[in-house]
Structure formats: C-alpha cells, structure tokens
Amino acid sequence: MPFGDFYRNKKVLITGHTGFKGSWLASWLDILGAEIYGVALEPNTDPALFTILRLDERLNHCILDIREPQPLAKHIANIRPDLVFHLAAQPLVRLSYETPLETIDTNVMGTAHVLNAIDHAGYGPERPCGVVVITSDKCYENRETYAAYREDEPMGGHDIYSSSKGMAELLVASWRRSFHTNAKDAPAVRLASCRAGNVIGGGDWSPDRIMVDAIHALVNGEAIPVRNPLSVRPWQHVLEPLSGYLQIGAALMADNETPDICSAWNFGPGRESERTVAELCDAVVAAWGQGTWTHSLDTEAVHEARFLKLAIDKAWHFLNWQPVWDFQTTITETVSWYKLAYQCSFDTSKMREKSREQVTQYTRKASAKGLPWAAHA
Numbered sequence: 001m002p003f004g005d006f007y008r009n010k011k012v013l014i015t016g017h018t019g020f021k022g023s024w025l026a027s028w029l030d031i032l033g034a035e036i037y038g039v040a041l042e043p044n045t046d047p048a049l050f051t052i053l054r055l056d057e058r059l060n061h062c063i064l065d066i067r068e069p070q071p072l073a074k075h076i077a078n079i080r081p082d083l084v085f086h087l088a089a090q091p092l093v094r095l096s097y098e099t100p101l102e103t104i105d106t107n108v109m110g111t112a113h114v115l116n117a118i119d120h121a122g123y124g125p126e127r128p129c130g131v132v133v134i135t136s137d138k139c140y141e142n143r144e145t146y147a148a149y150r151e152d153e154p155m156g157g158h159d160i161y162s163s164s165k166g167m168a169e170l171l172v173a174s175w176r177r178s179f180h181t182n183a184k185d186a187p188a189v190r191l192a193s194c195r196a197g198n199v200i201g202g203g204d205w206s207p208d209r210i211m212v213d214a215i216h217a218l219v220n221g222e223a224i225p226v227r228n229p230l231s232v233r234p235w236q237h238v239l240e241p242l243s244g245y246l247q248i249g250a251a252l253m254a255d256n257e258t259p260d261i262c263s264a265w266n267f268g269p270g271r272e273s274e275r276t277v278a279e280l281c282d283a284v285v286a287a288w289g290q291g292t293w294t295h296s297l298d299t300e301a302v303h304e305a306r307f308l309k310l311a312i313d314k315a316w317h318f319l320n321w322q323p324v325w326d327f328q329t330t331i332t333e334t335v336s337w338y339k340l341a342y343q344c345s346f347d348t349s350k351m352r353e354k355s356r357e358q359v360t361q362y363t364r365k366a367s368a369k370g371l372p373w374a375a376h377a
Helices: 020-031 069-079 093-098 100-119 160-179 210-219 239-252 277-288 313-318 327-343 348-368
Strands: 011-015 035-040 060-063 083-086 129-134 189-195 224-226 232-234 264-266 274-276 293-295
Touching (some): 011 020, 020 035, 020 348, 069 100, 083 100, 093 100, 100 129, 100 160, 160 189, 160 264, 210 277, 210 327, 224 277, 239 348, 277 327
Parallel strands (some): 011 035, 011 083, 129 189, 189 264, 224 293
C-alpha cells in the first residue's frame, strides 16, 4: 500500500481543507483510509473543489477561524489527531496588498495558534503528534537569479504574502528549537515544514492564477489573457507536493524517526517542467483542442518574480522522493479534469471518480519508477 498503509485509521487533521490543495489532500487521505478532520473557513470560490466533491460527507468538517485561538485549541484537544497538516492560509499575493494585516494575522499568528494548540493538547513521548506546516516557495529572499533555492537559504519576501510565508517558516524553526528539543526524551510534537509553488491541477478557481484564467477563457471562447508570457516557472501537478507532504507525515511518526525529518523540505518538479507562461498556455490550448492566448498588459499588476525555483536535492537524497509526472502529463491531466467538470456540469460522482482515478494513475507511475512511498501500488 502507498506509504506502507501508514494512514489507515489514523486521525488526521487538515487545516484549510476547503481550499484547493486541502481538498486534494483530503481526497487522497480518504483513499488511504484515514479518519479525517478538517478545520477551515467556507470555500472562497464558486465553484469550489470541496463543494463539487462533497467532501463534507467524507470527513469531520468544522468551520473555524485559526485566528481565534480558544475555539481552535478546544477543537484540537477534543480530536487529539495523530497528524496535522496545516494548510490554512491567505494564499494570494494580490490580496495581501489589499489586506496586509489580515494576511499576516492568518499566515503568521494563525500558524502560531495551531502550534500552541497542539502543544497543549496532551501529547507525550508515548503518544506523539506529527505536524507538517505548509508554506510556499515564495518564503525565500528571491534574488531573481536562475539558481535554485535550498532549505537553508535566507527567508524574505518582496510582498506581504511572501514575507508572511517567510515569517511562518522562521516561526516554525524557532518554535521547534524552543519547545520540541529535549535531549532526554523524544519530542511529543514532531514538527516539519514544506515549501512548494506553481501548483496546478483540476479544481482550482482562485483568482490571479494563470491556469484558472486559462480555463475560464477557454470555457467562454475567449483568448487567454497573459500578463508575463516570458516569465519562467517550474510547473507541477498538485499531487507532486502532496505526495511529499504525506511522506514527511509518515516519516515523522516512524519508529526510527530522527531529528533530521523535523526540518524544512522543498518539493518541486523536474527541470524539464521549467517552462515560460507562453509555453504553458500553448500546451493548455493544445490539450483543450482549441483556443488561443494574447499578451495582456495589466496596468494594476503587482510585482511578480521573473524566475523562482526550489532545489529538491534534500528530498531526493534523504527521502528518495522524486517528481512523477512530466510537464506534458501535468497539463494533460489538469485539462482533462476541467473538461470533464464542465461537460458533466460538476456532477459529484463523476468528479469523485475522476479525482480518484488521477490519484491512482499518479501512484502507479510512482511505483513504476521505484519510489518507496508508492511500493505495491
């Protein structure tokens, strides 16, 4: 079984489970047989993946704001999950210009509230809790070079969103050193962080994302508006980083867990997936079967990095984790998900089947590549 059947019957809490990545993670954990709990706000898009898949029927669903520490602490203490995947965040760069304090409050103090609630939920060395905090590739101080950033490089951020993710990473590192380092006993809380970016896949309708803009334009028979066609991004399917998060979660709770796992991890695609926005749009149009794109200047555009790439050597060497789908497969699977969604008018049973099918295909390809997390898939 994938991940050694580790997740079967495990209590797993996802914060931000109503978002795009959170919904895919919940769907995968459902396949793995986990007992899933979710804490989040209502979905902020319509349509939304969470709503289409009716995930509230598949997990213990709770609407709760991580900026409210007391209800959050009470809820986590009542559940006492085996693992926590913390994804809840304000995820948009442009919105961070409009709501800077809310962005910092959610992404930094919200993370602190989650960590503090877990620390006071009654865990011990004999009953530990694994925590995986998800931030972003934008947490790094981007020098606009073509060098890939490694986990030990400085945090930074040109905009409030990016800096809030850098602050969250600094918070996680200092929290671990302050409260989870004990020379005598194994830590009651085992804490790691994961960084990824340029994630695409079926079911995302968040604003200011090129894939979302592309699908919206193609559905309406319009040209895809492209702000920066020559910007280079390492595109990856959403299942790529999720496989890394799940592998880190299982490794945190392994009997031979070492402090090295309790650290920061990058997850990204292979080099052949480093493509311009123009190349991405060409591939999307080809997969859709018709359409075009046009260079559309945005006079109100905020700062965007020309190039940002993560080095994945650490995950490759210490976890034997590798990306599975190449660029073309990523585009093909993403577009096929959206095409079916619009053809079947977001029918829940069909989209659940399609999503499960993509997880299965991804896992089987990983197994064929010999990746240990996908053994026997």
